[in-house]
Amino acid sequence: MTTTDKQLPANIMLEKWADIGFFWQGALTIAELPRLAEQAEIDGVLAASVALAKTDGIIWLNYQLSGTLLLQCQRCLEPLSLQTQEQYRLAVLADEAQTALIDDADYLLLDELGAGNVHKLPIKQLMEDELLLGLPLSPRHDDCQMLINDDDTQEQEPEDNPFAILAGLKGKLS
Numbered sequence: 001m002t003t004t005d006k007q008l009p010a011n012i013m014l015e016k017w018a019d020i021g022f023f024w025q026g027a028l029t030i031a032e033l034p035r036l037a038e039q040a041e042i043d044g045v046l047a048a049s050v051a052l053a054k055t056d057g058i059i060w061l062n063y064q065l066s067g068t069l070l071l072q073c074q075r076c077l078e079p080l081s082l083q084t085q086e087q088y089r090l091a092v093l094a095d096e097a098q099t100a101l102i103d104d105a106d107y108l109l110l111d112e113l114g115a116g117n118v119h120k121l122p123i124k125q126l127m128e129d130e131l132l133l134g135l136p137l138s139p140r141h142d143d144c145q146m147l148i149n150d151d152d153t154q155e156q157e158p159e160d161n162p163f164a165i166l167a168g169l170k171g172k173l174s
C-alpha cells in the first residue's frame with residue numbers, strides 16, 4: 001500500500017503491515033513533533049518517506065527526512081537554519097540471536113514494541129528522536145555578527161551603519 005496524502009500515523013501496526021509492506025511519503029508538520037517544537041521550527045515543509053518491509057524474516061524500516069529546521073542562535077538570538085537530509089535504517093528483530101544477520105545495523109526487539117498480537121512501531125517518535133539527536137547542543141551562527149561584541153559593550157550605534165560599527169571597532173582596538 002502506498003499513501004501520499006494522508007498524515008503519517010504515529011505507529012505502524014506490525015501485524016497489519018509487516019507482511020504486505022508499508023510505504024508512506026509526505027510532509028510532517030511541527031505540530032506532529034511536539035518535542036522538537038520546544039527547540040526548533042520547520043522552515044517550509046519537512047519531507048519524509050517511510051518504507052517498512054520484511055526481508056528474509058527480518059522487518060526493515062527505512063526512512064528519510066529532509067528539510068530545513070530553524071533554531072535560535074544562542075549568541076545573537078536570531079534564527080539559525082539547519083539543513084537536514086538524512087536516511088535511517090532500523091531492523092525489528094524477534095530476538096537477540098538475529099543480530100548476527102544484520103551486520104551492525106540499529107535494531108529494536110519485537111518485545112519492546114508490544115505483546116501478543118499487537119506490536120506498534122512508533123514511527124513518529126523514532127523520527128523525532130533522530131531529529132533531536134541531530135540538533136547542536138548550543139546552536140550558533142558560524143559567522144555570528146555578535147562575535148565581535150563583548151557582553152559589556154552592547155552596540156550603541158545603529159547596526160545598519162557600517163561606519164558606526166567600524167568606529168566602534170577602532171575604539172576597542174586602541
Ligand SMILES: [Zn+2]
Pocket residue numbers: 073074075076077078140141144145146
Ligand atoms: Zn548568531
